[in-house]
Amino acid sequence: MNNKAKEILLKKRYRAEKRFRFFGISSIILALSFLCILLVNIFTNGLSAFSRTEILLKVNFNEKKIGININSTDKEIKQANFDEILQEALLNLAPNVPELKQAELIDLVSIDATIELKKFYLKNKDVLNKTSEVALTLSDDIDQVHKGNFPRDIPEDRRRFSDFQLKIYDEQIAQKKIISEFNWPFLFNADSREPEIAGVGASLMGSFFTLIVCLLLSFPLGILAAIYLEEFAPKNKITEIIEVNVNNLAAVPSIVFGLLGLGVFLNYFYLPRSTPLVGGLVLALMTLPRIIIPCRAALKAVPPSIREGALALGASKVQTVMHNVVPLAMPGTLSGTIIGLSQALGETAPLLLIGMVAFINVVPSTPFDPSAVLPVQVYLWSESAERGFVEKTSATIIILIFFLAFMNSFAIYLRNKFEKRWS
Amino acid sequence: MNIVLLSLIVIFSLSCYFFGKSKILKQTKISKKKFHSLPEYYGYYLAAWCGLPALIILFFWSLSELYIVKILILSDFRTDPAIDNNKLNLIFSQIKAIAENKFTGNIPQNLIPYAERFLSLNKILELSKLAIIFSAIIFSLSFAYSQILKNIKARESVEKVIRVVMFLCAAIAVFTTLGIVLSLLFESIKFFTAVSIFDFITGTNWAPGRAFVRDASVQTTDVENVFGAVPLFWGTFFIAMIAMCVAVPIGLFSGIYMAEYASSKIRKIAKPLIEVLAGIPTVVYGFFAALTVGPFFRTIGEGVGLNVSSESALAAGMVMGVMIIPYVSSLTDDVINAVPRSLREGSYAMGATKSETIKKVILPAALPGVVGAVLLAISRAVGETMIVVMAAGLGANLTINPLEASTTITTQIVTILIGDQSFNNPKTQAAFALGITLFFFTLVINVIALNIVKKFREKYE
Numbered sequence: 116m117n118n119k120a121k122e123i124l125l126k127k128r129y130r131a132e133k134r135f136r137f138f139g140i141s142s143i144i145l146a147l148s149f150l151c152i153l154l155v156n157i158f159t160n161g162l163s164a165f166s167r168t169e170i171l172l173k174v175n176f177n178e179k180k181i182g183i184n185i186n187s188t189d190k191e192i193k194q195a196n197f198d199e200i201l202q203e204a205l206l207n208l209a210p211n212v213p214e215l216k217q218a219e220l221i222d223l224v225s226i227d228a229t230i231e232l233k234k235f236y237l238k239n240k241d242v243l244n245k246t247s248e249v250a251l252t253l254s255d256d257i258d259q260v261h262k263g264n265f266p267r268d269i270p271e272d273r274r275r276f277s278d279f280q281l282k283i284y285d286e287q288i289a290q291k292k293i294i295s296e297f298n299w300p301f302l303f304n305a306d307s308r309e310p311e312i313a314g315v316g317a318s319l320m321g322s323f324f325t326l327i328v329c330l331l332l333s334f335p336l337g338i339l340a341a342i343y344l345e346e347f348a349p350k351n352k353i354t355e356i357i358e359v360n361v362n363n364l365a366a367v368p369s370i371v372f373g374l375l376g377l378g379v380f381l382n383y384f385y386l387p388r389s390t391p392l393v394g395g396l397v398l399a400l401m402t403l404p405r406i407i408i409p410c411r412a413a414l415k416a417v418p419p420s421i422r423e424g425a426l427a428l429g430a431s432k433v434q435t436v437m438h439n440v441v442p443l444a445m446p447g448t449l450s451g452t453i454i455g456l457s458q459a460l461g462e463t464a465p466l467l468l469i470g471m472v473a474f475i476n477v478v479p480s481t482p483f484d485p486s487a488v489l490p491v492q493v494y495l496w497s498e499s500a501e502r503g504f505v506e507k508t509s510a511t512i513i514i515l516i517f518f519l520a521f522m523n524s525f526a527i528y529l530r531n532k533f534e535k536r537w538s
Numbered sequence: 539m540n541i542v543l544l545s546l547i548v549i550f551s552l553s554c555y556f557f558g559k560s561k562i563l564k565q566t567k568i569s570k571k572k573f574h575s576l577p578e579y580y581g582y583y584l585a586a587w588c589g590l591p592a593l594i595i596l597f598f599w600s601l602s603e604l605y606i607v608k609i610l611i612l613s614d615f616r617t618d619p620a621i622d623n624n625k626l627n628l629i630f631s632q633i634k635a636i637a638e639n640k641f642t643g644n645i646p647q648n649l650i651p652y653a654e655r656f657l658s659l660n661k662i663l664e665l666s667k668l669a670i671i672f673s674a675i676i677f678s679l680s681f682a683y684s685q686i687l688k689n690i691k692a693r694e695s696v697e698k699v700i701r702v703v704m705f706l707c708a709a710i711a712v713f714t715t716l717g718i719v720l721s722l723l724f725e726s727i728k729f730f731t732a733v734s735i736f737d738f739i740t741g742t743n744w745a746p747g748r749a750f751v752r753d754a755s756v757q758t759t760d761v762e763n764v765f766g767a768v769p770l771f772w773g774t775f776f777i778a779m780i781a782m783c784v785a786v787p788i789g790l791f792s793g794i795y796m797a798e799y800a801s802s803k804i805r806k807i808a809k810p811l812i813e814v815l816a817g818i819p820t821v822v823y824g825f826f827a828a829l830t831v832g833p834f835f836r837t838i839g840e841g842v843g844l845n846v847s848s849e850s851a852l853a854a855g856m857v858m859g860v861m862i863i864p865y866v867s868s869l870t871d872d873v874i875n876a877v878p879r880s881l882r883e884g885s886y887a888m889g890a891t892k893s894e895t896i897k898k899v900i901l902p903a904a905l906p907g908v909v910g911a912v913l914l915a916i917s918r919a920v921g922e923t924m925i926v927v928m929a930a931g932l933g934a935n936l937t938i939n940p941l942e943a944s945t946t947i948t949t950q951i952v953t954i955l956i957g958d959q960s961f962n963n964p965k966t967q968a969a970f971a972l973g974i975t976l977f978f979f980t981l982v983i984n985v986i987a988l989n990i991v992k993k994f995r996e997k998y999e
Binding site for chain 1: 708977
């Protein structure tokens with residue numbers, strides 16, 4: 116082989132080297148750009164859901180039309196009918212329109228507007244028989260137009276709002292009667308069929324209860340199991356079976372745990388359907404092996420000298436483990452538990468099977484009430500046809516990701532701050 | 539009721555702990571008697587004797603309570619040969635609903651006396667539960683109290699209890715597996731008595747919705763023919779393959795780059811960032827696939843004149859592949875790091891470039907580990923649910939066109955079992971049959987993968 120051939124070969128080899136390196140870099144960049152696209156997509160879709168659009172409407176609180184008087188009790192007011200004054204106020208936006216168009220005027224505001232009117236009156240009782248400006252939630256179609264999520268230039272028969280409604284909307288904009296506010300109801304309301312008043316309050320509570328049940332079960336059980344397997348278990352067949360089981364359960368598809376919950380907890384023990392109690396139980400079984408494995412690793416990382424020191428001072432085996440080893444392993448076990456719980460928080464499939472997909476429009480107050488959880492809410496809303504639910508779904512995902520990020524960074528903080536390095 | 543009882547027992551045990559501890563402390567002060575263990579162990583001893591028997595009774599009582607009521611109430615109906623087990627269950631749930639005021643519709647008059655009996659029985663059982671638990675607490679406490687005054691070896695007993703409790707906690711993993719297998723088997727066996735297992739595995743027509751049509755015009759053979767699971771097996775396999783086509787090259791290359799090329803600074807940033815992909819809930823991927831990726835592929839398809847359905851195997855598979863990247867990359871990274879330095883250095887000493895070393899030395903050495911990683915990723919892809927439920931479609935097509943909708947085992951389990959369902963019909967049981975197929979399939983892959991990885995690690999450690 117002459118020099119020239121060698122040089123060519125060398126060049127070829129270096130080129131191959133460069134190519135290989137390029138593949139490596141580009142696959143990392145590709146993976147990270149997927150992450151970016153995903154997050155950017157969700158955030159751009161979802162941020163607008165945190166504001167809501169209201170119209171300032173002049174309403175005349177005529178006592179005869181409402182059917183109350185100045186001495187009415189709160190209970191009577193709650194039963195009174197505010198529809199008529201609301202309709203009157205809406206019709207005043209465009210007087211003398213034909214009857215057909217009147218319905219379109221009334222559809223401008225949310226179905227919940229009368230309730231908002233009632234709440235406003237309960238707070239400001241002195242407006243009786245006077246005209247006052249009240250901020251009322253607009254219907255989700257107008258809300259979407261206002262946020263620019265829905266193009267207004269497509270033909271009238273292909274959108275859910277009419278030219279007439281648009282005209283009124285533009286007039287009100289010109290008069291500065293349309294305002295945007297932070298969407299507090301989104302964080303506190305329960306689910307609803309109407310996008311503009313649907314909120315994640317119920318599923319936040321549901322997720323909270325579910326996680327609490329899951330934590331209360333999986334943390335003590337998991338840590339005790341890990342201590343047993345790492346410190347006490349004799350080397351025999353039973354221990355081996357348990358270890359194989361733990362490792363396999365960590366890789367069983369989550370939906371199988373849902374089948375277990377349906378077949379055993381609901382069908383056999385008659386536990387209440389759709390409740391955080393059952394959800395927490397199922398997730399606890401799922402999380403248990405995912406807690407045991409990091410807990411064992413944390414216990415294993417404690418050097419034997421600690422144990423030997425304690426034993427040499429006359430402590431019993433249990434005392435050694437409980438007083439010396441476990442406290443040292445605590446940061447690792449806690450961060451493992453938090454990461455396990457954050458996986459449970461994002462889990463959807465098993466909860467679908469135990470009925471946590473039911474439409475629940477009240478905020479649950481105990482773990483025994485039917486409820487939804489955040490990821491299931493995402494699933495439910497993503498199946499809805501209304502345009503308004505797209506931003507709600509993304510916003511729910513933002514909240515979910517926020518919680519997950521918080522939990523995971525807390526776990527990392529715990530590990531970095533408190534974990535001792537032994538070597 | 540049980541919650542109140544539970545908290546009562548806990549409070550009782552806590553006070554027993556403090557009582558026992560202070561009692562022994564006092565005793566040592568007064569009589570200068572030396573006790574075998576530290577005072578708190580006597581406290582633990584009392585607390586354990588107070589709480590554990592009560593908790594065990596409460597647990598088993600609550601489990602069997604409903605069954606005792608059921609047997610007692612249904613004894614009248616059991617004599618009627620026309621009523622089979624399914625009807626008995628139905629009658630019982632009706633009685634229960636009437637008793638709890640949850641019955642909707644017209645209440646059958648003949649069941650009202652049974653509902654009253656249900657309530658009275660429940661009351662009797664509750665009261666006797668209270669009585670038994672409290673007498674158990676008093677009995678065992680008095681025994682334990684006499685024991686600690688005798689200066690028994692409290693620490694040893696307490697430690698024994700702790701060990702047993704810890705063993706039981708560890709054994710829960712076994713019970714969970716047993717519970718999964720038994721509950722799945724139980725329903726699947728019922729399913730396979732109605733539908734032959736051969737039809738299930740080889741049939742190509744999946745339309746469980748039609749199993750409900752059981753009027754005279756439909757022949758019974760139709761019921762059996764709608765449970766052919768081949769399209770589901772194919773869809774699952776197909777989508778998993780698409781996912782692996784994305785995840786394996788990207789994951790493998792990023793794992794290699796991370797382990798061999800990247801400076802520790804880049805590694806420190808890029809590795810956790812890639813792992814974020816695995817931490818994002820699958821429902822988010824599903825939403826992304828259904829709302830963005832699916833329509834994106836359809837617009838591209840329209841652009842080049844292809845007919846792409848908005849729910850396609852391609853969209854679901856690609857997004858699933860992205861989700862799986864970190865599983866492949868992290869394990870590859872670990873596995874490559876486990877290959878001893880000497881192999882690398884030997885190769886460099888021979889004049890090989892870095893990529894040649896990786897391709898010819900490190901990867902062959904790490905191959906078992908990499909295969910294990912890929913197998914684990916496949917099992918993940920097969921068991922993944924939300925992405926396919928939201929983005930792959932429901933129609934059971936037997937197709938090799940990735941642009942068409944296709945369905946998977948997990949999707950069908952969810953669609954069958956979502957919402958209210960009655961047990962005891964082949965459609966519901968079919969979901970459990972699918973579940974057990976999925977469980978065993980992933981189990982086999984996992985066992986193989988975990989063994990490969992374990993063997994690999996042992997080789998170099």
